[in-house]
Amino acid sequence: MAHEFAGISSKGMTMDDACMLDWLTAALRGDVRLSALAAIAPDQLIVFAKDQGVLPLLESQLRATGHFASIPLSLQQALIPHVREAVVQDLFRTGEMRKLAPALQVAGIRALLLKGNAVAQWLYPESYLRPSSDIDLLLPDRTDAERAACAAQPLGYALAFHPASSNFEMVARRVVDGVSHSELDLHCRLLNSAAYADIFSFDELWQESIALPALGEGLRGLSPRHALAHACLNRALDM
Incomplete structure (x- = not known):
């Protein structure tokens, strides 16, 4: 881990x-x-x-x-508040995902949870041990990504901008009193790069996807082998 x-x-x-x-x-x-x-x-x-x-x-x-x-005592004292912060942030994100899951399910939208939030659910004994920031979802196509954005609106999320057709990611934010409290990244391809966008089809990923019981039936995660490929390709693209 x-x-x-x-x-x-x-x-x-x-x-x-x-x-x-x-x-x-x-x-x-x-x-x-x-x-x-x-x-x-x-x-x-x-x-x-x-x-x-x-x-x-x-x-x-x-x-x-x-x-x-x-x-050293100084290290003990420095660690504790950071861990408490990680626990609080994890509780908040988990709450957001538990609200998103039924909203997507009611709308009939298949959604795969990506990256750290998903890995934290099945690889780590406690989800706060894997810090994450944004909530990343993979949808079958751009139309479903737009539908997911609409399904998230009653929860307080609004699209930050309408991307061009060549962009495979939409960003929706939950803003309270002018401050962004949560960001939802809606992907219509596994990777936001034309060179690797179609390396896996959504149906292939969905067929091997795994349940994430703690979040509800509306969200599933990538299989371990697909999560591994995604993590490696993301790191390569970042570099």
């Missing part, structure tokens, strides 16, 4: 970052090198682990291996 599918990124790292990466990956495997922490500033480690998306997982692993009480 620590590296998930695409792995922790080492691109553009400094020497200090490389040391933190080495310590962090070992700790997430259960090899907590307490002596090495003396050379790592707690605040830098917090920022690094948060940027890599493994901060809650690190705290959980330290507790599971019985090392949490042995790490």
Whole structure:
């Protein structure tokens, strides 16, 4: 789980970052090198682990291996509020997805939940251990993406813009008092790149998709092999 599918990124790292990466990956495997922490500033480690998306997982692993009480007090105190924040954000996102699922089901729209929010449901023991931001949904085609945007309107979501036909993604936001509280990315292709857009058909993905019981019947997730391919291709496109 620590590296998930695409792995922790080492691109553009400094020497200090490389040391933190080495310590962090070992700790997430259960090899907590307490002596090495003396050379790592707690605040830098917090920022690094948060940027890599493994901060809650690190705290959980330290507790599971019985090392949490042995790490510097400053690191303990720095970890706790960040983990609480991750739990609160996860509760909010899960609530949003549980509202979206029946809305899509009533509208007769097949939807696949993508990326971290989906992986968190079946790969991690607790979903807050896999931080995510946006809610990404894959729909069969552009028409269904537009229908999904309409189905989400009663929940407070509105399209941020109407993309051109060459764009495979629509963005709907739930804005309260001028502040965006949740973003819903509606994809009509698995990847927003013409070169890879049709590498998998929606029907192929749907046929192998898996249930996500905690979110309701209106949302399903990619199969492990398709989730792996998606994660790898996304990382390649980002680079």
